[in-house]
Amino acid sequence: MVTAPDIPGLNLDWLNVDTEQGMTAEPGRSGMTLQQINQSMYGADDFDEVRNRVMVPRGSAPDPRSAIHARQYHYKGDVWSESAMLLYEEAQQRQWASAEDIPWHEVKELPDDLEMAMCTLCTFLTQVEFIAGDIPGRFLEQVPADFFEAQLFLGTQVMDEARHQDVFRKRIFVNGGGMSEAGFGAVALLAIDDFTEMTAVLHLFAEGLVQSLFRMGELISQNDAEKRMFRLSAQDESRHLAFGVTHVKYVVENEPWRKEELHAHLDLQERVAAQSQQASLTTNPLTGEALAILAGGGIEHMDEGYKMVMQMRRKQMVEYSHRLKVVGLDRSERMAPELRELLGDVA
Ligand SMILES: [Fe+2]
Ligand SMILES: [Fe+2]
Structure with missing residues (x-):
């Protein structure tokens, strides 16, 4: 939890965004591959249907204004x-x-x-x-x-x-x-x-x-x-x-x-x-x-x-x-x- 200073005119809510934080990754034998960073909620192991039908990268917090991408599939x-x-x-x-x-x-x-x-x-x-x-x-x-x-x-x-x-x-x-x-x-x-x-x-x-x-x-x-x-x-x-x-x-x-x-x-x-x-x-x-x-x-x-x-x-x-x-x-x-x-x- 980051304590944001109360500065008028700034919105620092993103400092406490509700995504998983604290992960670290080390390069493996082939370097920093996707395999090294696909951990925890950032991987795709434990869900079979898209978690958000809007255009957001996996693991990010969807901005409520995000648009739906109608041409995309929904299931893994x-x-x-x-x-x-x-x-x-x-x-x-x-x-x-x-x-x-x-x-x-x-x-x-x-x-x-x-x-x-x-x-x-x-x-x-x-x-x-x-x-x-x-x-x-x-x-x-x-x-x-x-x-x-x-x-x-x-x-x-x-x-x-x-x-x-x-x-x-x-x-x-x-x-x-x-x-x-x-x-x-x-x-x-x-x-x-x-x-x-x-x-x-x-x-x-x-x-x-x-x-x-x-x-x-x-x-x-x-x-x-x-x-x-x-x-x-x-x-x-x-x-x-x-x-x-x-x-x-x-x-x-x-x-x-x-x-x-x-x-x-x-x-x-x-x-x-x-x-x-x-x-x-x-x-x-x-x-x-x-x-x-x-x-x-x-x-x-x-x-x-x-x-x-x-x-x-x-x-x-x-x-x-x-x-x-x-x-x-x-x-x-x-x-x-x-x-x-x-x-x-x-x-
Ligand atoms: Fe080919
Ligand atoms: Fe080919």
């Missing part, structure tokens, strides 16, 4: 992900820049088919990354301040996707190639209207496919610059997947009545993926051919390349299936048959 389960806080800190620590962290001078002249294939793959990826940033960006304002960690994480994701878009765009122009055909598919994802739907469709499903694609990209890279471009991007995608897995798991465990809704979102996405010409890979048939040329080492070895593409598709489904197990959604009976087939005995 709407946006919460147990890993958001740590993933946000990790994203801060592992930022990279395509301007300087990619050894661009390692990109050397390539035969036309390989150059064109890489540029076609990268054209597709710039489209993918544009959408991957756009979707979470639309939900930033809907995260209530009581659960701000989810908003901070989404901010890092938007930055990651911007970097992915720019690194693939740069690769298109550094070695005599150019943009390829694009524009088909994936825009349907922009119709997503709910945070959990977004997370199930984007983080749990679509970005998982993209991450496997990046891992294959690293294997079929023609030089160290491309390898690094795919490796660093895959590292960022791991965080996006982790956010999605922990959010959906939270919803499945705390709001089990939403399970059927989650299944319905995935039913739809799996069907779209299965019906696309390159089942489970992309909605763009050019990309599968480009991958096969890169994997085979040239247009004359595309058959060999396709074997590797098939292995990647299988891996995409094995990893998706693993994520489903972790979140507690059993889709063994309802996965789209074309995708299930790729799993073989693993299903």
Whole structure:
């Protein structure tokens, strides 16, 4: 309790504001992270619904004049992900820049088919990354301040996707190639209207496919610059997947009545993926051919390349299936048959 001097014209009531005081925090192994300061009433451990529907930072005392933010969610389960806080800190620590962290001078002249294939793959990826940033960006304002960690994480994701878009765009122009055909598919994802739907469709499903694609990209890279471009991007995608897995798991465990809704979102996405010409890979048939040329080492070895593409598709489904197990959604009976087939005995 602070004894405020009685000075005419000053209002020093805030010296005795009704919030928790007296907490101290020490830097941990990774410095002064959010984990170090999320203590006592300033954490988000013991409440499931926003404590104030007005725009106030978690733990502060709401000014009675504060306005309600009508577009925000009210429940923890709407946006919460147990890993958001740590993933946000990790994203801060592992930022990279395509301007300087990619050894661009390692990109050397390539035969036309390989150059064109890489540029076609990268054209597709710039489209993918544009959408991957756009979707979470639309939900930033809907995260209530009581659960701000989810908003901070989404901010890092938007930055990651911007970097992915720019690194693939740069690769298109550094070695005599150019943009390829694009524009088909994936825009349907922009119709997503709910945070959990977004997370199930984007983080749990679509970005998982993209991450496997990046891992294959690293294997079929023609030089160290491309390898690094795919490796660093895959590292960022791991965080996006982790956010999605922990959010959906939270919803499945705390709001089990939403399970059927989650299944319905995935039913739809799996069907779209299965019906696309390159089942489970992309909605763009050019990309599968480009991958096969890169994997085979040239247009004359595309058959060999396709074997590797098939292995990647299988891996995409094995990893998706693993994520489903972790979140507690059993889709063994309802996965789209074309995708299930790729799993073989693993299903
Ligand atoms: Fe990305
Ligand atoms: Fe991503």
